[in-house]
Amino acid sequence: HSNRVMWFQDFFPPNMCPINAKANTFYGIMFDAGSTGTRIHIYTFVQKSPENLPELEGEIFESVKPGLSAYADQPEKGAETVKKLLDMAIDAVPPHLWKKTPVVLKATAGLRLLSEEKAQALLLEVKEVFEESPFLVPEDSVGIMDGSHEGILAWITVNFLTGQLSGQNQQTVGTLDLGGASTQITFLPRFEETLKETPGDFLTSFEMFNSTYKLYTHSYLGFGLKAARLATLGALNMEVVDGQMFRSSCLPKQLEAEWHFGGVKYRYGGNKEGETGFKPCYLEVLKVVKGKLHQPDEIRGSSFYAFSYYYDRAADTNLIDYEQGGVLEVRDFERKAKEVCDNMERYNSASPFLCMDLAYITALLKEGFGFRDHTLLQLTKKVNNIETSWTLGATFHLLQSLGLTY
Numbered sequence: 001h002s003n004r005v006m007w008f009q010d011f012f013p014p015n016m017c018p019i020n021a022k023a024n025t026f027y028g029i030m031f032d033a034g035s036t037g038t039r040i041h042i043y044t045f046v047q048k049s050p051e052n053l054p055e056l057e058g059e060i061f062e063s064v065k066p067g068l069s070a071y072a073d074q075p076e077k078g079a080e081t082v083k084k085l086l087d088m089a090i091d092a093v094p095p096h097l098w099k100k101t102p103v104v105l106k107a108t109a110g111l112r113l114l115s116e117e118k119a120q121a122l123l124l125e126v127k128e129v130f131e132e133s134p135f136l137v138p139e140d141s142v143g144i145m146d147g148s149h150e151g152i153l154a155w156i157t158v159n160f161l162t163g164q165l166s167g168q169n170q171q172t173v174g175t176l177d178l179g180g181a182s183t184q185i186t187f188l189p190r191f192e193e194t195l196k197e198t199p200g201d202f203l204t205s206f207e208m209f210n211s212t213y214k215l216y217t218h219s220y221l222g223f224g225l226k227a228a229r230l231a232t233l234g235a236l237n238m239e240v241v242d243g244q245m246f247r248s249s250c251l252p253k254q255l256e257a258e259w260h261f262g263g264v265k266y267r268y269g270g271n272k273e274g275e276t277g278f279k280p281c282y283l284e285v286l287k288v289v290k291g292k293l294h295q296p297d298e299i300r301g302s303s304f305y306a307f308s309y310y311y312d313r314a315a316d317t318n319l320i321d322y323e324q325g326g327v328l329e330v331r332d333f334e335r336k337a338k339e340v341c342d343n344m345e346r347y348n349s350a351s352p353f354l355c356m357d358l359a360y361i362t363a364l365l366k367e368g369f370g371f372r373d374h375t376l377l378q379l380t381k382k383v384n385n386i387e388t389s390w391t392l393g394a395t396f397h398l399l400q401s402l403g404l405t406y
C-alpha cells in the first residue's frame with residue numbers, strides 16, 4: 001500500500017569513500033520557501049577520513065519575511081529576496097568549493113496554495129538567480145515539495161540530531177510541525193495495529209543506515225496556523241468581496257483591522273455586541289478541525305517533538321523560554337488559551353490573534369490528532385545548535401543523490 005522511497009541507503013556506507021584521505025569539508029545550501037518567510041540553511045560537513053562517515057559540522061541560518069507567495073504578482077522582486085540570502089553563501093563557502101556546492105530551493109504550502117501559473121513564475125525567477133550564481137545547480141533545483149516529504153524529512157532531521165538513527169537502542173520520536181498554511185504529523189508506528197488502521201497514503205517506507213523505516217506521515221493543507229485563522233473567520237477559500245468583514249469571538253471585542261495573506265486582503269474584527277472568550281471561541285475553532293483529521297490510537301500515549309508555530313506561541317506566552325524551549329503537556333496550551341481568551345484586554349499588546357491561535361492549537365492537538373491532556377510535547381527550535389527543520393533531511397537526500405558524499 002505504501003510508497004517506497006529508497007533515499008538514504010547509500011548515504012553513509014562505511015566503505016564507499018575513495019580518494020581523499022585528508023580532512024575534507026563540503027557544503028550544501030538548502031532554501032526553505034515557507035508560506036511566511038524564506039530561509040537559507042548553509043550546512044558544513046566534514047569527512048575526516050575515507051573510512052569515516054561524514055559529520056555535520058555546523059549550519060549558517062538566515063531568514064527573511066514575508067515568504068515568496070507574498071510576491072505572487074512580482075516574481076522578480078520575490079527572487080531578489082532569495083538572491084540577498086544567497087549572497088551570504090558566497091561569503092560562507094570558500095571560492096574553490098563554489099562549483100561543488102549544490103543549491104536547492106523547496107517551497108511548501110504557501111506556493112501550493114497559489115495558482116500554478118503564479119507559482120511557476122516565481123520558481124522560474126529563482127532558478128535564474130541560481131543559474132547566475134557560482135554554485136552547482138542540480139536539475140530540479142527549485143520546486144514545490146510534496147507534503148509527505150516535508151514530514152519525513154523533518155522526522156529524519158530531528159531523529160538524526162538526537163542520535164536516534166545511529167547505533168543500537170533506537171527510540172525514535174514523532175514530530176509535529178505547524179506552519180502557516182499546512183501542518184504535518186510524522187512518527188514510526190510500533191504496533192501492527194496502527195499499520196492496519198492507517199490509510200495507505202499515510203505510510204511511506206524508506207531505507208537508511210541499514211534499517212528500513214515505515215513512517216506514518218501526513219501533511220494537512222489548509223490547517224497551518226494562518227490558514228486556520230481564515231478558516232475560523234469563515235474566509236478560507238472564499239471569494240472575498242471588497243470591504244467584507246469577518247468577525248470572531250476569538251478576537252478582542254472592539255478590534256477592526258486588515259490582514260494580508262497569500263496576496264489577498266481581509267478585514268476582520270471582534271464580536272462587538274456578541275460573545276467573546278474561551279468557550280465560544282473554542283466552539284469556533286473546533287468546527288475547523290472536528291472530524292477532519294485521521295486519529296491514530298497509538299499516539300495518544302507517546303511524546304512528540306513539536307516546532308514552528310507550536311514553539312512560537314508557547315514562547316510568546318511564556319510557557320517556554322524563547323531560547324531554551326522546553327517540555328509541555330497538551331493541557332498547558334489549553335490552560336494558556338483560557339487565560340488569554342478570557343482576558344483579551346490584558347493581552348491586547350501582543351497579536352490580536354493570540355487567543356485564536358492558542359485555542360486552535362489546543363483543538364488541533366486534542367480534537368484533531370486525538371492527543372491526551374497529559375501527552376508530552378518537547379518544544380525545540382534547535383538541537384545541538386542546528387535548526388530542527390526538514391531542510392537538513394532534504395540536504396542529506398540531495399548530497400546522496402548527487403554522489404557528493406564521497
Ligand SMILES: Nc1ccn([C@@H]2O[C@H](COP(=O)(O)OP(=O)(O)O)[C@@H](O)[C@H]2O)c(=O)n1
Nearest residue numbers: 034035036037108109179180181182308309
Ligand atoms: N527554520 C524555521 C522555519 C520555520 N519556522 C517557523 O515556522 C512557522 C511558519 O511556517 P512556514 O512559513 O514555514 O509555513 P509553511 O509553508 O510550512 O506552512 C513560523 O512559526 C516560523 O517561525 C521556524 O521556526 N524555523
Ligand SMILES: [Ca+2]
Nearest residue numbers: 034035108179
Ligand atoms: Ca515550514
